[in-house]
Amino acid sequence: MRAPQRPPAMNAPPPQPPRRPVRSxxxxxxxxxxxxxxxxxxxxxxxxxxxxxxxxxxxxxxxxQAPVVxxxxxxxGQATAAIAQQMxxxxxxxVEVHPPGVGALLRRIDELGLTNxxxxxxxxxxxxxxxxxPRSLSxxxxxxxxxxxxxxxxxxxxxxxxxxxxxxxxxxxxxTLHCATDWQPYAEQMLAVLTAEPLLANTAAGYAPRPAYRxxxxxxxxxxxxxxxxxxxVFARRAA
Ligand SMILES: C[S@@+](CC[C@H](N)C(=O)[O-])C[C@H]1O[C@@H](n2cnc3c(N)ncnc32)[C@H](O)[C@@H]1O
Numbered sequence: 433m434r435a436p437q438r439p440p441a442m443n444a445p446p447p448q449p450p451r452r453p454v455r456s457x458x459x460x461x462x463x464x465x466x467x468x469x470x471x472x473x474x475x476x477x478x479x480x481x482x483x484x485x486x487x488x489x490x491x492x493x494x495x496x497q498a499p500v501v502x503x504x505x506x507x508x509g510q511a512t513a514a515i516a517q518q519m520x521x522x523x524x525x526x527v528e529v530h531p532p533g534v535g536a537l538l539r540r541i542d543e544l545g546l547t548n549x550x551x552x553x554x555x556x557x558x559x560x561x562x563x564x565x566p567r568s569l570s571x572x573x574x575x576x577x578x579x580x581x582x583x584x585x586x587x588x589x590x591x592x593x594x595x596x597x598x599x600x601x602x603x604x605x606x607x608t609l610h611c612a613t614d615w616q617p618y619a620e621q622m623l624a625v626l627t628a629e630p631l632l633a634n635t636a637a638g639y640a641p642r643p644a645y646r647x648x649x650x651x652x653x654x655x656x657x658x659x660x661x662x663x664x665x666v667f668a669r670r671a672a
Contacts, residue, residue, distance in 0.1 A: 455555065456578060456590040457505075457529050468535025475538040481525075483554035485562040493550060494523045499570035502602070503527065504556040504590070505577055509537025514647045515573075516549045522570065524549045527556040557595065564602045572599055572609045575646065579615035591622050593629070600631035603669035608635065611665045612646065614655055619663035632667040640666040 464472070472480075481493065490500050499522045506512045506526040516524045526549060528534055534553050541549050552559050580588045591611060599609055609632065613619050623639065626632055634640075642648075642664045652662055 453557075454587050456557070456580075456588050457555070459529060462530060462532045464532050464535050467539055468532050471538035471542060472531070472535045475542055476534075479538060479541055479549065480534065480551045480553060483552055483559060483563070487565045488525075488563045490523065490568070494548065496523075498523045498548075500525065500568065501571035501573060502560075502564060502569050503573040503575070504560075505574065506533060506537060507576070508533050509540055510649060511573075511575055511647055512537055512549065513540035513544055513546065515645050516546050517544050518645055520548060522548065525552065526550070527552045527554065527559050529553065529555060556590075560595075560598055560602060566601050567604045569602050570604060570607045572603065572607075573646075574609070574611045576613060576649075576652075577611070577618075579613065579618045581615065581617070589618065589621065591618075591625055593625050596625050596629050597631070600629050600669055603631075605669050605671045607669050609665075609667045609669075610643065610646070612642070612662060614652065614660055614662045616661060616663070619661075619665070622663075622665050626665055626667045629667075631669055633670050635666045635668050640664045 481488070491497050501522055501524050503512050503524060503526045506528045507530070509526060509528070512524060512526045516522075526537060528537070528551065531553065534551055537549070537551060552563070574591065577590045578588070580586060603609065609626070611622050611626070613622065619639070627634060642662070643666065646664070648656075656662060
């Protein structure tokens, strides 16, 4: 005699809790300085765009039609503000999850009287997927992304093939993806991943010279003085 079959429900695997995505950041409980907090309160409504699962209308956001550059992980925003000041004809969207960094960039926007910067305080992976239209950006900046040096953390690195593919799709033809790092193994990974992306073409033979618009950060200048390297990579979206 055959053994009675178990009802299907008993064979089904137990329900699993939803898997947390692997993120490229860990939110630190950093303290906001009082100036940063005031900047967030007073300037946030004008310059911080809420995360929303709807594609951004750049013309409505900036009140004009201009090339748009997305910066991912702007930290304290020194490079963002300096570049936006140098390029008043271009609009910049900076994405950062670290609240003190958002406050610091707002202060800089105010000090320099910048009108061409907006901030989204949210995970850039979701911002890119939900808010940025395909073929809409003239540039993407990813400066010194967290290197996640330990092998077990490599999965947290931002610049991996799926995300680079998504970045490339958001560039307009001819638009450039500019990455920089001071961590050589990550530089090598970036070079391999960007070279393998069919939508992108390297603008240099390997690593690129630092484009003049990217300011040398204090931290970087110190590293260079100690003989540490910095690697820039500038890839352009192919026309097709
Ligand atoms: C090592 S810091 C570099 C900051 C800055 N670009 C610089 O050059 O000084 C990397 C920054 O990326 C931010 N970050 C990492 N992953 C992110 C993500 N998925 N979305 C938004 N910001 C992210 C971190 O909060 C951190 O401030």
